[in-house]
Structures are given as C-alpha cells and as structure tokens.
Amino acid sequence: MNRQIEYSPTLNDKCFPLIEVDENVVTVKLFMDVFDGDAVEHKAGGLPPLGYNYANNVSGHTVMTRHNLHINEGQTYEIFNGDIWADDTEKQGRWFKFVGGAQIKRSEDKKYVQFRTTVFDRNMEDPSEGYEVGRPETPEWIDCSFWSFDYSFSGMNFFSPYNLLLETKSSRMSGMRHEARQNFVFKPVQTQHIEGKTYYSTSEFSKRIGGMFLFDKDDDFRNASWFVKTYGTPNDVDASYYKPEGDIADSLWRRNDQLLVNYRTLPNPAIHLQMPEIVQRDALVKGKISLIDISDQLLMENGDIFITDGVQESNIDINWPSDYIDSNTKEAVNSYVYNKDVTVYIKTDSGYISKNKVNLINGKGEFYFRALDLQIDDEAEIKIGFKTFSNVLSHKIKVNSGSMGSQ
Numbered sequence: 001m002n003r004q005i006e007y008s009p010t011l012n013d014k015c016f017p018l019i020e021v022d023e024n025v026v027t028v029k030l031f032m033d034v035f036d037g038d039a040v041e042h043k044a045g046g047l048p049p050l051g052y053n054y055a056n057n058v059s060g061h062t063v064m065t066r067h068n069l070h071i072n073e074g075q076t077y078e079i080f081n082g083d084i085w086a087d088d089t090e091k092q093g094r095w096f097k098f099v100g101g102a103q104i105k106r107s108e109d110k111k112y113v114q115f116r117t118t119v120f121d122r123n124m125e126d127p128s129e130g131y132e133v134g135r136p137e138t139p140e141w142i143d144c145s146f147w148s149f150d151y152s153f154s155g156m157n158f159f160s161p162y163n164l165l166l167e168t169k170s171s172r173m174s175g176m177r178h179e180a181r182q183n184f185v186f187k188p189v190q191t192q193h194i195e196g197k198t199y200y201s202t203s204e205f206s207k208r209i210g211g212m213f214l215f216d217k218d219d220d221f222r223n224a225s226w227f228v229k230t231y232g233t234p235n236d237v238d239a240s241y242y243k244p245e246g247d248i249a250d251s252l253w254r255r256n257d258q259l260l261v262n263y264r265t266l267p268n269p270a271i272h273l274q275m276p277e278i279v280q281r282d283a284l285v286k287g288k289i290s291l292i293d294i295s296d297q298l299l300m301e302n303g304d305i306f307i308t309d310g311v312q313e314s315n316i317d318i319n320w321p322s323d324y325i326d327s328n329t330k331e332a333v334n335s336y337v338y339n340k341d342v343t344v345y346i347k348t349d350s351g352y353i354s355k356n357k358v359n360l361i362n363g364k365g366e367f368y369f370r371a372l373d374l375q376i377d378d379e380a381e382i383k384i385g386f387k388t389f390s391n392v393l394s395h396k397i398k399v400n401s402g403s404m405g406s407q
Helices: 164-171 175-182 257-262
Strands: 005-011 015-021 025-033 095-106 113-117 145-152 189-194 197-201 207-214 225-231 270-274 278-280 284-292 343-348 357-359 364-370 379-385 393-400
Touching: 015 207, 015 225, 025 207, 095 145, 145 164, 270 379, 270 393, 343 364, 357 364
Parallel strands: 005 225, 278 393
Antiparallel strands: 015 025, 025 095, 095 113, 145 207, 189 197, 207 225, 270 284, 284 364, 343 357, 343 379, 379 393
C-alpha cells in the first residue's frame, strides 16, 4: 500500500521533530532553536554565548538515547550544537534544546498499548506516575487510525498521542477545524533578549506537530505514513526549513501544504463490492467485499471534511486500473487484493443487511442483503467503510418486480 511521508513548513516557532520508529514503538521528540538565526554567528564546532549550559557529549546525551523520554533534572536546561545532524547544513552551528517528546509503545503480542509523554525529573520518587496511559484492548487502538502528536508551546511539552479520526468521526470536524478549536494563544512569552532584540514564543496552547497514519493496527510501525509540520514559510516554495530528523530517509519527505492543513488524502486501500444492481422484492442477494491495493492511488475527498459517519456530501474519486476485475467472474483479481485481516462496517438506508460488521480474512468477506418490505422501483444505498473512515464505497441496488406481495 502506498506510504506517504509528507511535511509542511508552516510552524512559526523555529523547531523540528526527530522521529524514532521501530516495529512496536514510535517516539517523536521536538527540538527548538535556542537563538534566532541572525542573533548568533553560526559555525560548526562553535560555542554558545556565556551563561548557557551545553552538552559536550551530545551523542551520549540522554536526550539522544533512542526512545528515551525521561530527562534527568541536571540535563533539563542543556543545549547542544546542531553539528550532530551532519547531513543538514541548516542545522550546522545552531544551538538546540530538547523541549519534549511523546511516544506510542505496543507490546510484542499486539494487545497492550502505552501512550507516554516526556517526564522532566524533579527529584520525584516516581516521576513516571500519571504519564503512562494504556491497557489491553485500548478502545481507540483500532484499524485505520491517525495518531496525532500535539504540542503545547505554552506548556513546552507534548499532549498524550490520540486517535484524531475517532474524534472527528463524532464531531464531523475537519482536521484543521479540530486543531483550531483546541488551540488558543496565551500572552506571548519572552524567550530571549540578545543584542537588543527580544524574541517570543508563539505560546500556542495546542499545535499539531505530526501524525502517524496506521491502517492495520497490528502492522509494523515502520510501514506507517507520516504527516509532519516544521518551521518555515508556506508562501515561499524555496524557503529553507528545519527538516525532520530520525529514522525516515530524507529522500522520502515530500512537501504537501494542503494535505497537512486538512488531511484530505490518506493511503487507505480501496474497496470493491461484487453485488447485483437489481433485486426482486424480498429477494436475498450476496455481496462480496475485497480490499484493493492500488499502490499509486489515494482515496481523496472533495471538500474540507473527513469521510466520517453522518457526512453525506463526501465524494471519493479513485482512478481504478482497467484490469483489477476478472471479466468473467466480476470478482477482484487476487493480485490486486490487499491481504489484511481487518473489519469493515456496512450500512443501508433501506432494506435489510445480514451483518453491519464484517471481519475480512486476507482482504475478503461477504454479507447478504434482502429487499425486505420495499416497493418496486425503490432504491437502496449500501455504504461500506472502516470504523473511523466510513463511506469509502457506495453501491445502489434497485428493486424490480417480484413474486411476493403487490405494489
């Protein structure tokens, strides 16, 4: 399935995320540029102004320890040189400070999930208390989920990661509206005063730094898609930006400002339904469902809203390949079937369906529809989708004359 690695340089604060990804754990760490680009002379191997604690051994620093979120008290205020990211000339000679991280950790048996944020050790006996949330079969840990990593520039730490699609499903909000609703700006906080210049943080309460889209909740996290915001100017195509660091290759990142605003495309598999378009009154017909993996295609909605339950105006356009259906059987060709065990949800505006939830095995499943108590020329609309990303497919079936009853 097509994997998206997208970024948008649209943040006002000079920061960038570092993403560490393994099979069952993902950590997002945020680093802030301590000084404005014009305030301090930047050169590789340089020293910061007097009065700042800086780390000599950056590579061995606890901040750089893989998936570590527990920061010792003495290291809370340390800054270090961007030379550690030798492949990025934008960071050379700049001084950065770790300002928080968030993590999703899944047990090896796929049954237990933890959501964690940074613990700044203040000599507490148990500094981790209250920062780890999770239990077996966590309700929001489901297929087709977008895990949002939101940051507070007023509190200087991450919120606990959460399933954005589950929240927009109930509220019917767009991703942009959801983020704006949670955010508000505190009184600007002065961060630096250097050479007669005063610098402020945006002090935004909640800003989405990034998101991980995982279609199969049991899949390797390294197969997930990523959507990340960095510092930059959206109107300047050639503007320099603080690109993300970490385990995702630089060559994979693509700029996509519109996607990061409204999350208008997600790399879901498409759904094919083999089912008649005409049915007799009270007759029973079978529907065969197949997940279709079109590697170069994405589901896209026309509008500023997610494809969610209750949203009628969603309209999905897919450029189907010409050979994905067997011309004789009308079934999906196996080479296009996405072999995943996932659950799809079915609903109809009239008639009767045998199941409103079908567990697909190796990307295939079936259900039955009966034109129960419908009149001739009535038309039923059947919709199929995922729990938080519904109405992926719509199929209309019209009632024809039958042997039972009269019109």
